[in-house]
Amino acid sequence: MSKLDELRDRLFYQPLSLGLIALATSAALSFANQSTQEGIADAExxxxxxxxxxxxxxxxxxxxxxxxxVTVADNDGKEVxxxxxxxxxxxxxxxxxxxxxxxxxxxxxLIGLDEKGTMLGARVIKHQETPGLGDKIEVAKSKWIHDFEGKSLDNLPAEKWAVKKDGGVFDQFAGATITPRAVVKAVKQGLDFYAGHREEILSAPTQGEAK
Known part of the structure; x- marks a missing residue:
């Protein structure tokens, strides 16, 4: 076999080998990704x-x-x-x-309410507030979040749903008033949403397991 023939054989086999390797790698990655996604979904x-x-x-x-x-649209059309x-x-x-x-x-x-709209509990599940100041909204750092328990639109006037600096009943944090103010606002908005859609939420047919 001439050197030219050997070179032709190499030029043929090398791309074929690379293609098979790439195909095998792609299949392995796809399998690993699928397995990982299932694990992540279970963890979530x-x-x-x-x-x-x-x-x-x-x-x-x-x-x-x-x-x-059940899924209900809020006043902005966002599904909850x-x-x-x-x-x-x-x-x-x-x-x-x-x-x-x-x-x-x-x-x-995340807020929990009884069927009448009274707060059963609240937990901050996502935030980017300053460590050492704003992170006191986390239950692991402070008991502040428990102050919402037992409160409702019926036993606390609208103007009192604010931090004390703004005339409300909730404590603020030194150097981080914006953070607790936002949490109070979020909880109040949640109560307003429930009050406005209570009958729909309680009577709507179950939509099945959440994804």
Whole structure:
């Protein structure tokens, strides 16, 4: 075989080999990605279940909240997913997310209410506030978030849903008033949303397991 023939053979086999390697690598990556995505989805589901249980008293419901959801549009047309707690088949509480702009970005709050609209619990699940100042909204850093428990639109006038600096009943943080002010606003907005859609939320047919 001449050197020219050998060169031709190399030119043929090398691209073919590279193509097979690339195909095998792509398949492996696709399999790994699929497996990872399933793991991530399961972890997110467990985290959500834990968060939901933190804003409802132990034993408040006897159903799986992740499998009893409804979606309702707020006044801005944004869809809100509501998780419903039931006792003996009757809705006795709801959990959903609400948010307001803080110092460094949106603060997302998960709130739990009984069927009448009274606060059962609240947890900040996402924020970008300053460590050491604004992070006191986290339950692990401060008990401040528990101040919402037991409050409602019925037992607290609208003007009192504010930090004390603004004439309300909620404490502010030294050097970080914007942060608690945003959380109070988010919770109040959530209560207003529930009050305006209460009948729809309580009576709407279940949409199945949350994704």
């Amino acid at each position: 589901k467990r985290d959500l279940q834990t968060s939901l249980s933190e804003v409802l008293p132990a034993g408040h419901g006897d159903n799986d909240l992740l499998k009893d959801t 997913t509501i998780y419903r707690s039931r006792k003996a088949g009757t809705v006795n509480g709801v959990v959903f997310k609400t948010a307001a702009r803080g110092y460094a970005g949106d603060i997302v709050v």
